[in-house]
Amino acid sequence: MSEKVVIIGGGLAGLCAAIELCRIGIYPILIEAGSYPAHKVCGEFLSPESLPWLQKLNIHPTTINEIFLGIDSKNVIFKLPKPAGSLSHFILDAALADKASKMGTQVRSHVKVTNLRPKQQASEFHVIELSTGETLHAHSILVATGRLPSLYIPPKSFKYMGIKAHFEGIELNQALKMFSFKEAYMGLSPIENEKTNLACLASMRAVERAGSPDLLMKQLVDSNSHLKELISRGKNVFGEWMTAKIPFFGFKSTPDWLDAYFIGDAAISLPPACGGGLSLAINSGIKSAGFVAKQNFHGFKKQSRRDNAGLMRNAKGLHHLFMVPWLGKAGFQICSLWPSLPQEIFLLSRTLR
Numbered sequence: 001m002s003e004k005v006v007i008i009g010g011g012l013a014g015l016c017a018a019i020e021l022c023r024i025g026i027y028p029i030l031i032e033a034g035s036y037p038a039h040k041v042c043g044e045f046l047s048p049e050s051l052p053w054l055q056k057l058n059i060h061p062t063t064i065n066e067i068f069l070g071i072d073s074k075n076v077i078f079k080l081p082k083p084a085g086s087l088s089h090f091i092l093d094a095a096l097a098d099k100a101s102k103m104g105t106q107v108r109s110h111v112k113v114t115n116l117r118p119k120q121q122a123s124e125f126h127v128i129e130l131s132t133g134e135t136l137h138a139h140s141i142l143v144a145t146g147r148l149p150s151l152y153i154p155p156k157s158f159k160y161m162g163i164k165a166h167f168e169g170i171e172l173n174q175a176l177k178m179f180s181f182k183e184a185y186m187g188l189s190p191i192e193n194e195k196t197n198l199a200c201l202a203s204m205r206a207v208e209r210a211g212s213p214d215l216l217m218k219q220l221v222d223s224n225s226h227l228k229e230l231i232s233r234g235k236n237v238f239g240e241w242m243t244a245k246i247p248f249f250g251f252k253s254t255p256d257w258l259d260a261y262f263i264g265d266a267a268i269s270l271p272p273a274c275g276g277g278l279s280l281a282i283n284s285g286i287k288s289a290g291f292v293a294k295q296n297f298h299g300f301k302k303q304s305r306r307d308n309a310g311l312m313r314n315a316k317g318l319h320h321l322f323m324v325p326w327l328g329k330a331g332f333q334i335c336s337l338w339p340s341l342p343q344e345i346f347l348l349s350r351t352l353r
Contacts, residue, residue: 003138005026006140009144012281017285030108040093042277045084050283051083071325073225074329088195141257141259144265158245161204164199166195167236170196184216186199198231261291273319274349276311
């Protein structure tokens with residue numbers, strides 16, 4: 001079967017790319033190994049710049065107007081320059097998949113790519129073999145997954161672990177609450193149906209010292225009185241913690257295949273401290289569509305790196321700050337002298353549109 005565009009990976013970046021391609025008259029096939037809806041280990045924070053695009057699709061995340069930063073008994077609270085939002089992947093991804101399908105995308109869930117042979121010349125096609133036994137021939141591919149068979153090499157080690165659950169009964173009053181610990185940080189955000197998403201990033205060393213993710217989470221919660229009070233009011237609706245191991249943060253090395261576009265997590269792994277990961281995925285998916293239409297894969301890769309270099313630097317800086325509490329406390333002292341600093345840092349950590 002010959003297709004103009006095939007998207008491999010149906011997460012946020014792949015779905016947004018599919019929707020934008022449909023808008024310009026290119027109707028892709030999207031291959032997703034999993035299914036919709038599904039939960040994912042993620043902070044589920046949506047930066048202000050991503051909300052107008054989602055609202056045009058009639059997707060309305062829970063509003064976040066302020067951010068609370070807590071280290072031990074110290075805290076800083078600041079209003080956001082523009083409202084942000086939060087929505088679970090369980091709701092968001094399913095809504096985007098439904099929209100993409102209605103606009104003309106062939107969404108193929110529960111289907112894996114078993115082999116990929118990239119094109120060698122402009123006149124050729126990418127050859128994509130599927131778990132269904134089908135073989136697709138595509139002029140262009142968008143890679144929105146880090147686990148492509150011909151590229152994926154299991155990491156020798158993992159530096160971090162993401163830990164997440166949804167809670168009922170925690171009132172956040174339209175605030176994102178973040179807490180810093182030694183080699184870990186945690187965020188609580190209000191999501192749909194008056195639930196709270198709690199997500200934590202910890203070094204593997206911290207998890208190993210604690211003995212397990214469960215024990216680590218108990219230690220972290222018990223070490224901060226405000227956080228402990230919040231959690232004591234709530235109930236983990238999952239009944240347990242979801243976990244995911246993470247090898248590193250940074251730009252990923254991607255091959256220079258002809259007419260191949262690497263988007264979202266396939267190209268960049270952003271530290272969650274800046275809260276820009278979901279907006280980065282949305283933005284890369286949206287932007288890729290225009291480059292696909294012009295068949296400008298080299299231009300897309302260059303612009304993506306150029307646009308996100310500053311974001312990556314700032315995100316890594318915030319990540320280090322949250323992982324080392326004494327640095328954060330020093331930052332709090334600076335904020336007392338420079339009250340607008342948190343807002344300015346927040347603005348520097350947004351994706352370009």
